[in-house]
Amino acid sequence: DIVMTQSPDSLAVSLGERATVKCKSSQSLLYMSNNKNFLAWYQQKAGQPPKLLLYWASTRESGVPDRFSGSGSGTDFTLTISNLQPEDVAVYYCQQYYNVLQTFGQGTKVEIK
C-alpha cells in the first residue's frame, strides 16, 4: 500500500495569515502517461463528512475559494490556505488515488491562533 504522511499533525494560524499543510507519499503519484499527480485534498469540519477541495494535486473543485491552493509533484505535496478565515477551521486530509487501494494521510488540524 502507498503510505501517506502529513505534517504537522496540527497548526494554529492567525486570521488572515497563511496555513501550510504537507503531504508525503511513499511512492511517486505522478502518472507518466498523462503527467498528472493522483492526489486529492479534503476538508472535514466537525460533525460533517469530508469535502473535496482539490484533485490532480492542484485543480480546485468547483465552488472552492481560491485561497485554497495545491502544489507539488511526485512524492511531496502542499496544501496552502491563504488569508485564513474562521470557516477554514477543520481537519485536512490528503488522499492518493494512484493505486486501486486508495489511502489517506492521517490528517492535519488547522485552528485559529
Place this chain on the structure above:
Amino acid sequence: QVHLVQSGAEVKKPGASVKVSCKASGYTFIDYYIHWVRQAPGQGLEWMAWIKPNSGDTKYAQKFQGRVTLTRDTSSSTAYMELSRLTSDDTAVYYCARNGYSSGTVSYNWFDPWGQGTLVTVSS
C-alpha cells in the same frame, strides 16, 4: 444535484454483522464507483473498499478482506456495505462516497460527493 443518502445509526453486539445502505440520486448510478470509508471516533479516514455498480466488481483493503461485503441494487440505485464479526474496534462512522470522474472505461478515484455518514456502535 448528486446526492448519497445513507441509512441510520446502528447499535450492534460484538460478533454480529451490520449492513449499511447508500442510496444515490442525481446521476446514472452504474456509471460511477461507490467507495466506503470509515472514521473511528476522533481518528482519521480509513478507506475500506469500492464497488463498480455496473459489473458488481469489488476491491477490498486487505485489512477488511473476508469481513466486508459490498453489493448493489441497480434497480434502486443503492449500494450496501456489510461488515461481519464486529468488535468494539469497528465502532465508527461509515461513509459512502462516489468517485469523482468516470467516462467510458476511464475512472479516477477522488471522492465526491460523500454520504452523510452512518454511526455504527459495537457494544455489549
